[in-house]
Amino acid sequence: MKRLFALALALALIPLAGAQAAWPDKPVKIILPFGAGGVADVTSRILADQLEKKLGQRFVIENMPGPGGINAARAVITAPPDGYTLGLVTNGTAISVADFNHLPFDPVKDFAMISGLGQFNLLFAVDANSKYKTLGDFLADAKANPGKLNLGSVVVGSTQNLGAELLKSMSGANFVIVPFKNSPEVVVALLRNDLQLMVEFPPAIKGQVASGKLRVLASTGAKREAEMPNVPTVEQAGLKGYEVSSWNGVFAPKGTPKEVIDKMGKTMHKILADPEVKEKFAKVGVEAHASTPDELMARLEADTTKWSDVIEKAHIPKK
Numbered sequence: 001m002k003r004l005f006a007l008a009l010a011l012a013l014i015p016l017a018g019a020q021a022a023w024p025d026k027p028v029k030i031i032l033p034f035g036a037g038g039v040a041d042v043t044s045r046i047l048a049d050q051l052e053k054k055l056g057q058r059f060v061i062e063n064m065p066g067p068g069g070i071n072a073a074r075a076v077i078t079a080p081p082d083g084y085t086l087g088l089v090t091n092g093t094a095i096s097v098a099d100f101n102h103l104p105f106d107p108v109k110d111f112a113m114i115s116g117l118g119q120f121n122l123l124f125a126v127d128a129n130s131k132y133k134t135l136g137d138f139l140a141d142a143k144a145n146p147g148k149l150n151l152g153s154v155v156v157g158s159t160q161n162l163g164a165e166l167l168k169s170m171s172g173a174n175f176v177i178v179p180f181k182n183s184p185e186v187v188v189a190l191l192r193n194d195l196q197l198m199v200e201f202p203p204a205i206k207g208q209v210a211s212g213k214l215r216v217l218a219s220t221g222a223k224r225e226a227e228m229p230n231v232p233t234v235e236q237a238g239l240k241g242y243e244v245s246s247w248n249g250v251f252a253p254k255g256t257p258k259e260v261i262d263k264m265g266k267t268m269h270k271i272l273a274d275p276e277v278k279e280k281f282a283k284v285g286v287e288a289h290a291s292t293p294d295e296l297m298a299r300l301e302a303d304t305t306k307w308s309d310v311i312e313k314a315h316i317p318k319k
Contacts, residue, residue, distance in 0.1 A: 023083050023260050027058040030086045030250065031076050033069030033093075039203055040088060040248050042284050043118050047250075050271040068096035068319070070104060077110040081253040083260035089113070089296070091159055091246040094303035098311055099157050100319045107300055111251040114261055115268040116291035116299070118281055119247040121221035122163050124199050124234070125214045127190055135218040135237040138197050139173045146174035152186040152195040155179050156316060160199050162307055163220055163244040165314040167199075167234070170242055187214070201246070202227070202285035220244040226282060247289070249296045261293065 030048060034040050041063065048059035064072040069092055079085035093107055124135055132138045142149045151167075153160040156179045164177045178195060180186045183204040190198045191213065198205075202225070208214040218237045219225045222245070234242040250268065252261060271277055272288040281288045291299070311318070 023257075023263065024055055024057040026084065027060055028084050028086060029060050029062055030088065031062045031064050031072045032088045033065060033072035033090070034063065034088075035065045036063050039120060039201065039284055039286060040090060043248070043281055043286050044088060046277060046280050047117060047268070047271060050274070050277060051267060054267050054271065068100055068103065069093055070096075073103075073105045073107075073110075076251070077105055077253050079253055081112070081255035081257075083252060083256055083264070086114070086250055086252050086264075087111075088117075088248055089251045089300065090248040091303055094300050095157060095159065095162065095307050097304045098308040099316070107251075108297070110254050111297075112254050112256045112261060113293035113296040113300075114250045114252060115265045115272075115293070116247060116249040116289045116296050117268070117272070118286040119221075119245050119289045120201060120286045121219050121225065121245050122160060122199050123202055123205065123216050123220070123225075123228075123231075124167075124197060124218045125190075125205055125209065125216045126197055127193070128212055128215045130196070130215065132196070132217065135232075135234060135239075138175075138217070139171050139239075141196075142171075142173035142175040147176060149175040149197070150178050150195045151175050152178050152180060152189055152198040154183060154186060154200070155181065157311075157319075159244065159246050160201070162310050162314075164199050165316075166244060166310050167239070167242065169310065169313050171239055190214070206285070225285075226287075227285070247299065249291065249299075251296075265290075265293065 030044060032040055032044055044061050048061055051059040064075060072087060076085055076087035089111060126132050151164050153164045161179055183200050186198050187208055189195045205214055209216060216228060216231050218234045219231055220234050222243050224233060225231060269290040272290040278288045
């Protein structure tokens with residue numbers, strides 16, 4: 001009788017194991033903390049298309065913008081931890097943790113990291129007719145004329161804005177950082193000479209650079225931009241230790257089965273190693289970049305510490 005019971009139990013467990021191994025057997029949702037059309041949205045849709053091809057199920061992108069990425073994060077961490085609701089974690093998540101007094105989520109406790117997706121740098125640019133030929137020229141002039149030069153960025157607390165604050169604190173140059181609502185406003189102000197320098201992600205100024213209206217002085221990553229091999233990094237331009245790279249990755253709610261995390265992670269690594277995918281990412285200024293869950297969490301924690309220090313030094317009020 002005991003043997004019959006054990007056999008029956010074993011047979012009963014077989015369908016459960018099969019069901020778990022079958023993930024995904026229905027559509028998977030990936031929630032983004034941004035609106036449609038941006039770099040994160042474009043790269044996420046490229047990923048979703050490839051995931052559908054490799055895993056045989058639809059991967060649906062849902063845009064859920066909001067302050068601090070709160071709406072999107074809450075939607076993910078309150079979903080069942082079954083692998084059918086995933087989210088995008090970004091450099092902006094690290095900034096939110098650093099910039100908000102209280103968030104209704106804790107990435108370390110609430111996120112089950114899966115893999116990095118991509119990383120992308122900022123560019124410091126001037127009007128094509130500017131007298132500044134290098135970033136060092138601008139910084140030297142700012143030191144010689146404290147408070148008289150303006151550097152434009154988008155809103156306070158953005159990666160662009162904090163990248164400018166980091167440049168200011170590390171260089172010791174005294175320039176004014178002027179925030180705008182959006183990138184087109186920054187470009188207009190630069191071209192009419194209200195600003196002497198601007199900082200932005202490559203896709204936002206790609207057209208103006210290509211048309212000859214803007215000239216790039218430096219990029220903010222650890223290495224030169226593949227599309228701009230003649231443009232030095234900020235460190236190569238003379239500011240040792242300066243590096244700002246934005247990034248994104250995919251996470252699931254805490255408690256999601258390890259088998260799902262592993263399968264998704266391995267699939268992402270294969271996708272992001274594909275030359276065709278790398279080329280598609282590069283066209284929007286992104287380097288495809290997979291990682292382990294631990295590496296992604298370490299990146300989040302390191303950037304949270306980094307931006308906390310920048311926000312404190314810049315005396316930016318916490319939200």
